[in-house]
Amino acid sequence: MNGDTLSPATRAVALGRPPREPGAPVNPPVALTSTYIADGTVNYGRVSNPTWEALEEVLGSLEGGTALSYSSGMGAIAAVVGLVPVGGVVVAPRHVYNGTSALLAEREAAGALTLRRVEAADTAGIVDASDGADLLLLESPTNPMMELTDIAAVMRGLRDGATTAATPTTPATPATGTSRRSARPIVAVDNTFATPLAQQPLGLGVDAVIHSATKYLAGHSDVVLGAVVVSPHRPDLVERLHTYRTLHGAIPGPMEAWLVLRGVRTLHVRLERASATARLLADRLAGHPAVARVRYPGFGAMISIEVAGDVAAAEAVCAATRLWTHSTSLGAVESQIERRRRHPLEATTVPETLLRLSVGVEDPEDLWTDLDQALRSSRENA
Numbered sequence: 001m002n003g004d005t006l007s008p009a010t011r012a013v014a015l016g017r018p019p020r021e022p023g024a025p026v027n028p029p030v031a032l033t034s035t036y037i038a039d040g041t042v043n044y045g046r047v048s049n050p051t052w053e054a055l056e057e058v059l060g061s062l063e064g065g066t067a068l069s070y071s072s073g074m075g076a077i078a079a080v081v082g083l084v085p086v087g088g089v090v091v092a093p094r095h096v097y098n099g100t101s102a103l104l105a106e107r108e109a110a111g112a113l114t115l116r117r118v119e120a121a122d123t124a125g126i127v128d129a130s131d132g133a134d135l136l137l138l139e140s141p142t143n144p145m146m147e148l149t150d151i152a153a154v155m156r157g158l159r160d161g162a163t164t165a166a167t168p169t170t171p172a173t174p175a176t177g178t179s180r181r182s183a184r185p186i187v188a189v190d191n192t193f194a195t196p197l198a199q200q201p202l203g204l205g206v207d208a209v210i211h212s213a214t215k216y217l218a219g220h221s222d223v224v225l226g227a228v229v230v231s232p233h234r235p236d237l238v239e240r241l242h243t244y245r246t247l248h249g250a251i252p253g254p255m256e257a258w259l260v261l262r263g264v265r266t267l268h269v270r271l272e273r274a275s276a277t278a279r280l281l282a283d284r285l286a287g288h289p290a291v292a293r294v295r296y297p298g299f300g301a302m303i304s305i306e307v308a309g310d311v312a313a314a315e316a317v318c319a320a321t322r323l324w325t326h327s328t329s330l331g332a333v334e335s336q337i338e339r340r341r342r343h344p345l346e347a348t349t350v351p352e353t354l355l356r357l358s359v360g361v362e363d364p365e366d367l368w369t370d371l372d373q374a375l376r377s378s379r380e381n382a
């Protein structure tokens with residue numbers, strides 16, 4: 001089927017299925033095989049698998065490129081970082097996902113690369129830091145600070161030099177502002193929070209999109225999987241990433257790929273519901289006496305709040321919820337809440353009282369009632 005003319009919602013449902021022949025199954029099988037009969041296009045289970053291919057067809061179509069699936073989101077990120085030559089330069093926002101941040105810091109400590117940290121919302125700063133870099137690794141919205149990067153403006157800035165990207169308050173520096181850059185870094189965007197339904201970075205000129213499919217794509221807290229989707233303009237990167245995956249072996253299991261594909265079928269309806277609820281909750285949280293600050297980008301189903309009071313008050317909220325699950329991870333049908341600074345790897349610039357809320361698909365009023373009572377009880381105990 002030619003998916004190009006169909007809407008993303010329809011493609012999420014209709015692609016990645018076996019040919020419509022009488023008696024054929026409607027879903028791809030979970031292809032549990034480590035090897036294949038000789039002389040075909042694939043010879044071994046570390047190279048490819050029909051169940052991955054079904055998932056990759058759908059993810060590729062939703063993001064507008066060629067998808068490769070990995071054993072986890074971190075497997076996908078490590079593969080993209082693996083594109084950087086030894087001694088190369090990587091630019092990444094201060095508040096990228098803490099696993100990404102720790103991986104880059106570990107690689108830097110090992111002498112494999114140099115890391116330049118930037119602020120996610122600072123277009124001119126990102127463009128300037130990218131001068132001479134090998135990889136620009138963005139994430140928007142950032143996890144868990146919910147900062148946004150103007151991806152289109154960054155791509156324009158990389159193409160034209162810093163001048164056009166500079167905000168009116170930032171004077172363009174002649175050194176970078178007047179000369180066109182001959183080579184720009186590989187640009188990758190972690191699109192986990194936005195999902196391809198809200199944001200398609202490849203259409204903005206980005207080279208590769210990364211997903212922790214563990215989150216929204218799978219959507220049911222039952223599987224860990226990752227993906228990279230590469231721009232049609234970069235077949236060289238598809239080739240390199242495929243070789244890297246085959247040699248490093250961060251491949252998904254067929255059952256995991258199947259579960260993610262099953263989750264993707266309902267991505268649009270889950271996200272529609274969760275996003276509408278998130279909007280409602282963000283509005284109400286902004287007026288709540290126990291909430292000092294709401295970080296909500298205006299779309300999607302993730303909200304971060306800063307609890308009025310101290311760490312104990314923030315922890316008390318998580319302990320007092322009955323419906324919201326106190327657990328790490330996000331993007332599932334069930335709503336989740338977590339104080340991110342519980343994790344030693346989290347950036348120390350993330351406020352101690354910040355709670356990350358992943359809004360699920362439960363009844364909005366039930367979610368509000370539970371959150372409201374948890375926030376009130378934390379205040380009473382403070």
Ligand SMILES: *Cc1c(COP(=O)(O)O)cnc(C)c1O
Pocket residue numbers: 072073074075097099139143190192193211212213214215224225226
């Ligand atoms: C969870 C997450 C990852 C890591 O993905 P795993 O599937 O847990 O390995 C990467 N990026 C973001 C934004 C995430 O939220």
